[in-house]
Amino acid sequence: MKYFSTNGKAPLASLETAVVQGLAPDRGLYMPERINHVANPLADSLHETACRVAEAYFGEDIPLAELRAMVTDTLSFPIPLVKVKDNVYSLELFHGPTLAFKDVGARFMARMLRHFNRDEQVNVLVATSGDTGSAVANGFLGVEGIRVHVLYPKGKVSKTQEAQFTTLGRNITALEVSGTFDDCQALVKQAFMDDELKRSLRLTSANSINVARLLPQSFYYFHALSQLRRLTDKEAVVSVPSGNFGNLTSGLFGGRMGLPVKRFIAANNRNDVFLEYLRTGHYRPRPSLQTLANAMDVGDPSNFARILALYGNSHEAVTREISGASCTDEQISETMSQCFRETGYLLDPHGACAYRALCEGLCEGEAGVFLETAHPAKFLEVVSERVPEARVEVPERLQAFMRGRKQTVPMSSRYDDFREYLKQSLR
Numbered sequence: 001m002k003y004f005s006t007n008g009k010a011p012l013a014s015l016e017t018a019v020v021q022g023l024a025p026d027r028g029l030y031m032p033e034r035i036n037h038v039a040n041p042l043a044d045s046l047h048e049t050a051c052r053v054a055e056a057y058f059g060e061d062i063p064l065a066e067l068r069a070m071v072t073d074t075l076s077f078p079i080p081l082v083k084v085k086d087n088v089y090s091l092e093l094f095h096g097p098t099l100a101f102k103d104v105g106a107r108f109m110a111r112m113l114r115h116f117n118r119d120e121q122v123n124v125l126v127a128t129s130g131d132t133g134s135a136v137a138n139g140f141l142g143v144e145g146i147r148v149h150v151l152y153p154k155g156k157v158s159k160t161q162e163a164q165f166t167t168l169g170r171n172i173t174a175l176e177v178s179g180t181f182d183d184c185q186a187l188v189k190q191a192f193m194d195d196e197l198k199r200s201l202r203l204t205s206a207n208s209i210n211v212a213r214l215l216p217q218s219f220y221y222f223h224a225l226s227q228l229r230r231l232t233d234k235e236a237v238v239s240v241p242s243g244n245f246g247n248l249t250s251g252l253f254g255g256r257m258g259l260p261v262k263r264f265i266a267a268n269n270r271n272d273v274f275l276e277y278l279r280t281g282h283y284r285p286r287p288s289l290q291t292l293a294n295a296m297d298v299g300d301p302s303n304f305a306r307i308l309a310l311y312g313n314s315h316e317a318v319t320r321e322i323s324g325a326s327c328t329d330e331q332i333s334e335t336m337s338q339c340f341r342e343t344g345y346l347l348d349p350h351g352a353c354a355y356r357a358l359c360e361g362l363c364e365g366e367a368g369v370f371l372e373t374a375h376p377a378k379f380l381e382v383v384s385e386r387v388p389e390a391r392v393e394v395p396e397r398l399q400a401f402m403r404g405r406k407q408t409v410p411m412s413s414r415y416d417d418f419r420e421y422l423k424q425s426l427r
C-alpha cells in the first residue's frame, strides 16, 4: 500500500517511509492511498477484530504472522464497553500501561518501528500536552535501537502525567520546555523540516501525525461496535473527545472500512476551532487555551488536514458525517458531578466533554458510545475537587510512577537551542 501526502507535493511513499519519516517532505501528513473495505469486521474478540482491521491496512506490507504478533503484543489489556445509562455507553480506553487511549497507537508504533529498523539507531521526537508523552515513552521504553525525546510545556501538565514520562530513564529523555504545547509541537515540526538534522540523527516522529500510531486506533472502534451490537440494534453515534483529532480521524477511516456508525461527534473543550469550521466553513487556528481537559488544549489540530483530504475538501461532506460541540471548564465540572450523581459513573475531564456532547446530541432511535480516553485517577486533583463524593481509586501502576524520581532537561522554546542540544546529546 502506498501513502500520499495531504499537501500533494511529495511522491507516494511506502509504509516504511511513511512510518520512519512521520511527516511527508512537503510537510503534509501521510494518508493511505486506499482504505480497504473489511467484509466482516466485527469478530467476538478484540484481538480477532483488530487483526482483521490490521490486515486491511498493513496486510500488503507486513507478513501476516508478524502483524498478528504486533497486534497481540499491543493489545495486552481489555477495552470494555460499559453501560452508563440508557443508550449511553463508555468505551473504556484506559486499561493500558499509562491508563489512556494513546497506549494503543504508541505500543503499536513502537513495534512497527522496530520491525522496519532492526539494524539502526532511530531517534523519536514527541511533543506532548499530557498523555502522548507517557504513552509513547512507555510504549518505547527499553526498545533496543530507539531513543525517545519527549517535549512538554513546563508547568502545564498534571503531576501525575509528568511522572509517567519524566521518571523512566533508560532510552527516554524528557525536555521541559518554557512555553506552551504549541511551542513544543513547533520545535518538533521544525526539527523534521531541518533536512540536515533529520538525516544525520535519523529523526522520526511519534506524534499522532504518524500513520503507525494513527491507523491502529481504528481497532477499538470496531471492537466498540462489536460489543454494542450484542446489546442493541439501534443506530450508533460515536462521540470523541478531540485535541489533535487523531482519534476521531481513525474512527472516520473505520467508517470507510465498513464500521457501522451513523455519525460522529467531535467533542472539544474551549479550544473549538473545529466547531467553528463546522459552523462557518472557515478554519481559523488560534493559540491554545489552558483547560481542565488539557490533553485537548490544541489550537491548530494537526489532523485537520487529513479530515479535509478524506472528504475531498468538501465542508458539506464533512458536516454530513460529523457534528461538533464545545465545553467550558464549568460545564466539564458540572458534567462530571452530574453524571456521577445520576449514574454512579466517574468521568475524567476529557471523557466528560464527549459524554456531554453525546447526551446533548443523541436523537430518538440512536445509541451512543463516547470514548473514555483516560482514567479519572490521572486527573486526581480536578476529579476529587469536582466530585468529592466519589472515592477515586488510584491504580497501582499509576502510584508506582508517582514514586519515581523526576529527571528532565530544561529547554527554551527557541529552535536554535533545541537543535544545538540534539546535536550535542545525540552525536
Ligand SMILES: *Cc1c(COP(=O)(O)O)cnc(C)c1O
Pocket (backbone or CB within 6 Å): 100, 101, 102, 130, 131, 132, 208, 241, 242, 243, 244, 245, 246, 247, 248, 295, 296, 350, 351, 373, 374
Ligand atoms: C490526546 C488525548 C485526547 C485527544 O486526542 P486527539 O487524538 O489528539 O484528538 C483526548 N483525551 C485524552 C485523555 C488524551 O490524552
